[in-house]
Amino acid sequence: MSKGITSREQNYSQWYNDIVKRAGLADHSAVRGCMVIKPHGYAVWENMKNQLDAMFKETGHVNAYFPLFIPKSFLSREAEHVEGFAKECAVVTHHRLMNDPNGKGVVVDPEAKLEEELVVRPTSETIIWNTYKDWIQSYRDLPLLINQWANVVRWEMRTRPFLRTAEFLWQEGHTAHSSKNEAVEEAEKMHEVYARFAEDYMAMPVIKGVKTANERFAGALETYTIEAMMQDKKALQAGTSHFLGQNFAKAFDVTFLNENNKEELVWATSWGVSTRLVGALIMTHSDDQGLVLPPKLAPIQVSIVPIPKPAEEIDKVAYQLEDELKKAGYSVFYDRDDKKRPGFKFAEHELKGIPVRLAIGKRDLANKVVEVARRDTGEKQSVPLDQVVAKVSELMVDIQNSLFNKAVKFREDNTHYADSWEEFEKIIKNEGGFVYAHWDGTTETELAIKDRTKATIRCIPLDRKEEKGKCVFSGKPSEGRVIFAKAY
C-alpha cells in the first residue's frame, strides 16, 4: 500500500478521499459542502470540458450565459420542477451588509431586504425559458441550440468531493424545437455524445438507458442516462439528457407560429454533465497507488525523471525527448527538482496518475536506452533512445484501450441476472453490482424494492431485448429486464 492512501479493500470511501487529497485534486473549503478544486483536479476538468465543448460545437450548439440568480417565482411556474428542487435551494434575501451595532464585524442590514427573493440556480430551465419566450416567435427562430458552462448550487445534506458538492461546475444544454420528434432526436443525440465521451475519452464504459418515472428529472417526460459501474460495484449516473416535452413552454408561455401561421408550443430538451465526472474517472480506474488517468484526459501524459538527479548529460537527452514528445502532441513534464529523490518522484507521479514515466540514468545513457514505465500496469522496459517517441505513442493508445477493456471486464464480472426474489436479494446483499431483473413497470414495486434492498432501478437499457417475464418482486408480467443497483 502506498503511503497515506487507505486501500480500497480496507475502506473504499476513505480510499476515494485519500486519492482526492493526495493526488492534489481538491481540498475542503471553509464553506460547508463546497470544495476547492486544485490545479491538478481543475486541469482534468478542463480537458473534459474542452473535449465536450468541441463535441457540442460539432453538433451545432453555441455557448451563452444566463444569470446565477433566479427570481423565486420562476421556480414555481413548473409544478414538478419546483417540487424536485425546492428542498435544496440557496436563497438570497438581502443585498447589503452593515457594521454590527454591537461592534462585532458585519451583520445583514434589515433595511436591505429584497422585494423578490432570488434563488441561486440549482439548474437553469426556468430563467432560460423565461428568456426564450422573448427569443422565439416563428418556426424560423427554431431550433435554438444553446449550451452554458456554469456553476450551480444544490444544498445537499451530505457531500463528497466531486461526487456531490453543494456547488458544482457543469454544462447545461437547453434547446428549443418546433416538433416533438426533433426534440426527442436532440435528447437522444446528446445522450449519444455523452456515451461517446465517457467511453472514448474517459475510458469508462457506460450503459445507455432511460430512467423510470420515479428517477426522472423534475419536469421531464423522458430522461436518458448513462450509467457506469464504480470499483465498489455501485452505479454512478454520469450524465443525463432530458426530453422536456412542452412543459416549460407551457409554464413560460413560449410559442411560435408554424409554416401555416398557427400558434404552437415549443418543444424542449436539456442535458448536462458535471464535475461529478472527475469523481467517476477516479473511481473507475484508480488503484491503491493513487490516481490512474486515461491518456486522453491526463493533464501531464509523460514525465521524465533524471536518475539520480539532473546532470548535464541527462538534461541533454531529457530536453531533446521532451521536445520531440511535445512535437508529437504530448504534454510532458521533466522533473528537474534536485531536492527530491527518484523514488519519491516515482511515487508522486504515480499518485498523480501520469500515464507514462521515462527514467534516464547514467547506465541508460551508456546503453543508449530509456526506462519506460506505464502507470496502469506498473510494467517497465528499456527502450532504445531513438524509439522512445514511437513507444510512447503506442503506449498512449494501449493504455487508453486497456483501461477501457479492464473496466468493461470488471462490469461484466459484476453483472448478474436474477429471476427470483430470493436470488435478487442475495445478489444485492452479498455480491453488489448490476442486476438485470424483470420489473412490472410500477413505481410502487420500484419503491418497495428500494425500501427492502437499497437498490434502485438505474435504467431501462435502450438495447434490452424484448423478453416476456415475471416481475422479480410482484410476479406480475414484464416486457423486459431493467438494471438494479445500489447507486451514488
Added chain:
RNA sequence: CGGGAUGUAGCUCAGUCCGGUAGAGUACUCGUCUGGGGGGCGAGUGGUCGCAGGUUCAAAUCCUGUCAUCCCGACCA
C-alpha cells in the same frame, strides 16, 4: 436532517479523565554524507490549542453555545 466521532505546528497525532510555562513524528530551512522505488546524521523555523462566551488566582484541559470535518443512515447529479 437523525446517530456516532473528531477539531492542538503545513500534515498525522499525543496531552484533556485528574486545570499549573505547548509536545512528538513528518514536512519545511541550512549544513553534510548520499543517490536506479517515498534516504542517514546534525542544527533550526513553525501553534492567540476551530470560534465565541462563562467558571477560576490560573483553561488545550471544566461548563454553555457555535462552526467545520469524517463515518453510518434518510435525500440527491
